[in-house]
Amino acid sequence: MPNMSMQKNPMPSQDPQVRAHNFNEVALGYTEEMAIDEANRCLNCKHKPCISGCPVAIEIPNFIAEIRKGDFEAAYQVIAASSSLPAVCGRVCPQESQCESKCVRGIKGEPVGIGRLERFVADWHNAHAAGKPVRPEPNGHKVAVIGAGPAGLTCAGDLARKGYAVTVFEALHVAGGVLSYGIPEFRLPKSIVNQEVEGLKALGVEVETNAVIGKVLTVDELMDEMGYEAIFIGSGAGLPRFMNIPGEALNGVYSANEFLTRVNLMKAYREGADTPIKKNQRVAVVGGGNVAMDAARSALRLGAETVYIVYRRSMNELPARAEEVEHAEEEGIIFKTLCNPTAILGDESGFVKSMTCVEMELGEPDASGRRRPIVKPDSEFTLDVDCVIMAIGTSPNPLIKSTTEGLETNHHGCIVADEVTGQTSRPGVFAGGDAVTGAATVILAMGAGKAAAKAMDEYIQGK
Numbered sequence: 001m002p003n004m005s006m007q008k009n010p011m012p013s014q015d016p017q018v019r020a021h022n023f024n025e026v027a028l029g030y031t032e033e034m035a036i037d038e039a040n041r042c043l044n045c046k047h048k049p050c051i052s053g054c055p056v057a058i059e060i061p062n063f064i065a066e067i068r069k070g071d072f073e074a075a076y077q078v079i080a081a082s083s084s085l086p087a088v089c090g091r092v093c094p095q096e097s098q099c100e101s102k103c104v105r106g107i108k109g110e111p112v113g114i115g116r117l118e119r120f121v122a123d124w125h126n127a128h129a130a131g132k133p134v135r136p137e138p139n140g141h142k143v144a145v146i147g148a149g150p151a152g153l154t155c156a157g158d159l160a161r162k163g164y165a166v167t168v169f170e171a172l173h174v175a176g177g178v179l180s181y182g183i184p185e186f187r188l189p190k191s192i193v194n195q196e197v198e199g200l201k202a203l204g205v206e207v208e209t210n211a212v213i214g215k216v217l218t219v220d221e222l223m224d225e226m227g228y229e230a231i232f233i234g235s236g237a238g239l240p241r242f243m244n245i246p247g248e249a250l251n252g253v254y255s256a257n258e259f260l261t262r263v264n265l266m267k268a269y270r271e272g273a274d275t276p277i278k279k280n281q282r283v284a285v286v287g288g289g290n291v292a293m294d295a296a297r298s299a300l301r302l303g304a305e306t307v308y309i310v311y312r313r314s315m316n317e318l319p320a321r322a323e324e325v326e327h328a329e330e331e332g333i334i335f336k337t338l339c340n341p342t343a344i345l346g347d348e349s350g351f352v353k354s355m356t357c358v359e360m361e362l363g364e365p366d367a368s369g370r371r372r373p374i375v376k377p378d379s380e381f382t383l384d385v386d387c388v389i390m391a392i393g394t395s396p397n398p399l400i401k402s403t404t405e406g407l408e409t410n411h412h413g414c415i416v417a418d419e420v421t422g423q424t425s426r427p428g429v430f431a432g433g434d435a436v437t438g439a440a441t442v443i444l445a446m447g448a449g450k451a452a453a454k455a456m457d458e459y460i461q462g463k
Contacts, residue, residue, distance in 0.1 A: 002041075003037055003038070003040035003041045004041075005041060005109075006108065006109030006110060007109065007110050008041070008111075008112070008113040009034045009037055009038045009116070011027050011029075011030070011113075011116055012028040012030075013026050013027050014026055014028070016327075016331050016332075019186065019331065020297075020300050020301065020332060021301060022186075023184065023185045023186050023269055023301055024185075025185070025186055025187070025189050026187065026327060027091070029116075029119060029120060029123055030116055030120045032070075032072075032124075034120075035067055035072075035117060035120040035121075036068060036070060038112065038113050038116065038117060039064045039065075039067035039068045039112075040068055041112045041113075042064045042065075042105075042112050043104055043105065044061050044064075044065060045061065045104055048060065048061050049102040049103070049104065050099045050100070050102045050112075050114060051099070052102055053098040053099040053100070053101055053102040055098070055443050055444055055446065055447030056443065056446055056450050057082055058078070058079055058082045058083055058099075058118075059078050059081070059082065060099060060114055062078045063117075063118075063121065064114075064117060066078060067120075067121065072121055072124040072125070072128075073124075073128070073129070075121045076121045076122065076124070076125035076129075079118060079122070082450075083154075084156075084157035084158065084196070084200065084446070085150060085153060085179075085442075085446065086118055086121065086125075087122035087123060087126060087195065087196060088179060088188065088192060088193065088196060088442065089115075089118060089443055089446070090115055090116070090117075090118035090119025090121075090122050090123075091119055091192070092187060092188055092442050093115055093441065093442060093443040094321050094441055095114050095115035096111075096321065096322060098443065099114045100113075100114050100115065126195050132202040133199065133202050135202070135203055135204045136160065136163045136203070136204070137163055138163050138164075138165060138204075139163030140163075141163075141164050141165070141229055141460050142164065142166070142167070142227065142228055143159055143164050143165070143166055143167075143230045143231065143456060143460070144167050144168075144222050144226075144228040144231045144232070145159075145166060145169070145231070145232045145234060146168075146169050146213045146219075146231065146232065146234060147168075147169075147233065147234040147235040147433075147435070148168045148169075148175035148176060148177055148197070149176065149177020149179065149234055149235075149236050149433065149434075149445065150177060150178070150234075150433065150442045150445040150446045150449065151232075151234030151236075151432050151433030151445035151448050151449035151452075152168055152170075152177065152232065152234035152235075152433075152449060153168070153175070153176075153197065153200060154446040154450050154453070155234060155432070155449035155450070155452050155456075156168050156200060156205045156449075157200050157203065157205065158449070158450055158453035158454070159456065159457065160200065160203040160204050160205045161203060162453075162457055164457075165204070166204070166205045166206065167205075167206045167208060167228075168205060168206065168207045168208065169211040169213050169217070170207060170209045170210075170211060171210070171212045171213070171235075172209065172210070172265070173210055174209060174265065175193075175207050175209065176190070176194075176197065177234075178236060178434075180193055180264065180265055181257075181260065181264050181265040182257070182260050182261070182294070184260065184263065184297065184298050185264065186297070186301070187294065187324075212399070213235070213399075213400055213403075214399035214400050214402070214403040214404075215399070218403045218404065219231060219233075219400065219429060220403075220404060220405055223428060223429075229428065229460050229463070230428045230429070230430065230460055231428065232430045232431065232432070232452050232453070232456060233400060233424070233429065233430070233432075234432055234435060234448075234449055235397065235400055235435045236396070236433060236445075237394040237395055237396045237397075237414075237435065237438055237439045238257060238394060238396075238397055239394055239395045239396060239397045239398075239413075240255030240256065240257045240258070240390065240394050241390070241392050241393045241394060242255070243286070243341065243390065243392065245341060245342060245343050245344065246343040246344065247344030247346060247355075248344060250344055250346040250350055250351065250352050251346075251349075251350050251351045251352065252278070252280065252352035252386055252387045252388065253344060253352060253387075253388045253389075253390070254387070254388070254389045254390070255389075256285070256287070256291045256292065256295045256389050256390060256391035259277070259295055259298070259299075259389050260291070260294060262275050262276075262277050263277065263298045268302075269298075269301065269302055277302060278387075279302060279303045279304075280302075280304055280386045280387035281304060282304065282305065282306045282307075282308075282384055282386050282387070283296070283306070283307045283308070283385060283386075283387040283388075284307075284310050284383055284385040284387070284388050285299070285308065285309050285310065285389045286311075286388065286389065286390050286391060286392060287309075287310075287311065287391030287392045287393075288309065288311035288313065288317070288318040288319055288320060288337075289318075289319045289320050289391065289393075290320045290321060290324055291439075292309055292311075292320065293320045293325065293327075293328050295389045296309055296328060296333050296389075297327070297328055297331060299389065300331060300332065300333065304387075306334065307333050307334065308333075308334045308335075308336050308385070309328070309334070309335045309336065309337075310357065310383070311335070311336070311337050311339070312338065312360050313337065313338065313360070313362065313370065313371070313373055314337050314338055314362065315335065317362075317370050318337075336357070336383070338359060338360045338361065338362075338373070339357045339358070339359060340358055340360055340373065340375070341356070341357050341388075342356050342357060342358055342380065343355070344356075344388055345382075351386065352386050352387060353384075353386065354382050355383045355385050355388055356381070356382050356383075357380070357381055357382075358376065358381075359375075359379035360374060360375060360376060361373070361374055362374070393438070393439055394434075394438075394439045395413050395438060395439075396413050396414055396415065400415075400435075401413070404426065404429075405426070406426045407424055407426050407429065408424065408425035412438060414436055414437065414438055415431040415435050416436075417431040417432065417436045418455075420451060421451065421452065422436070422448060422451055422452030422455055423459075428459065430452040430455060430456055430459075431452070432449055432451065433445035433449060436448065
């Protein structure tokens with residue numbers, strides 16, 4: 001029976017006052033009854049506008065139709081035909097600006113909860129699936145993938161399904177890329193990432209960890225000496241940016257990358273961790289994206305009494321997902337918007353003791369289309385903090401470029417690649433994700449990996 005409710009089924013979640021002190025997943029997921037009820041909100045539109053908003057082109061109305069029938073495994077198979085990481089995407093994709101933004105139900109109410117349904121289906125499959133996926137027949141060709149993040153894993157999965165022998169080279173000691181080191185446990189449990197990686201391994205994908213390409217091996221060696229017929233570079237954008245203001249070298253100043261890697265990958269929140277983080281009391285996170293929200297909410301869970309988000313534009317311009325901002329506010333994060341740091345001050349021992357800021361106001365739009373922040377005269381003030389986390393963006397590590405012959409990059413250090421195929425200036429070498437675009441979303445990286453896999457297959461078969 002159609003559900004004409006104007007609102008989505010709410011997502012069950014931990015109480016804010018409880019979850020602010022643990023690293024357990026915030027959202028608890030739909031029940032079977034809730035999923036079917038939400039699926040009944042879908043109108044099964046003839047032109048399927050929601051698909052146009054999905055970077056990996058999932059047949060959204062088809063998987064929702066299977067949920068309506070109660071055939072959750074069939075729904076999963078529809079999603080898996082297009083996405084290698086459905087349990088991940090259901091949790092971290094910005095559906096509100098992608099598939100759900102195209103949903104007809106969103107014209108007069110809330111769109112169908114597509115992301116919540118994808119998460120439900122993936123979790124149901126992971127809990128009930130019996131046996132491993134069938135490994136395809138080998139086609140006699142081998143390819144390499146650099147980076148086991150969302151772009152690399154997607155590319156590897158698509159090529160493995162076509163029968164390629166795929167080896168993924170990952171610099172860190174675990175696969176997952178930003179899914180493992182960047183996104184906190186309370187948003188994306190690492191057991192989910194591990195399940196998705198194990199599923200790819202069952203298809204025949206080999207994952208070599210602790211393999212820093214550019215040091216252990218080079219792209220040239222992979223192609224010229226080891227016989228890989230094509231290579232995909234999905235090495236991400238892990239080089240942090242700083243503001244270049246006084247005091248950034250003080251103890252207690254972190255890049256968000258370092259802070260989150262210690263928390264997520266090295267489990268700094270556990271007693272006896274090998275790479276602990278000092279328990280700070282007053283933390284300022286500079287930036288307004290999802291990474292800033294992740295860092296702020298992690299700092300709160302580590303025991304900080306006060307956590308600020310310091311952002312130079314207003315709440316309306318925050319680039320973070322609305323859901324993440326809402327969760328942060330519920331947990332007690334303080335938003336100091338229209339503010340910008342000018343210096344970080346230290347005590348006699350070299351530790352952070354405060355940060356000076358200026359108030360901002362918004363002027364005319366800049367090249368990005370957002371109103372340009374302008375300093376208010378005579379507006380300087382001091383924020384009493386003992387930790388500052390810089391979450392103002394990242395850029396690609398130059399290591400691969402500096403060790404690869406004929407690989408073109410732009411002035412930001414990003415690899416130059418064809419927007420459709422991912423082909424770089426080096427024949428047989430493809431690239432996608434944050435290594436090409438700079439820091440972006442998981443699903444856009446996955447879309448790039450998917451497109452590159454198709455182009456790599458055509459390149460090899462065309463040879």
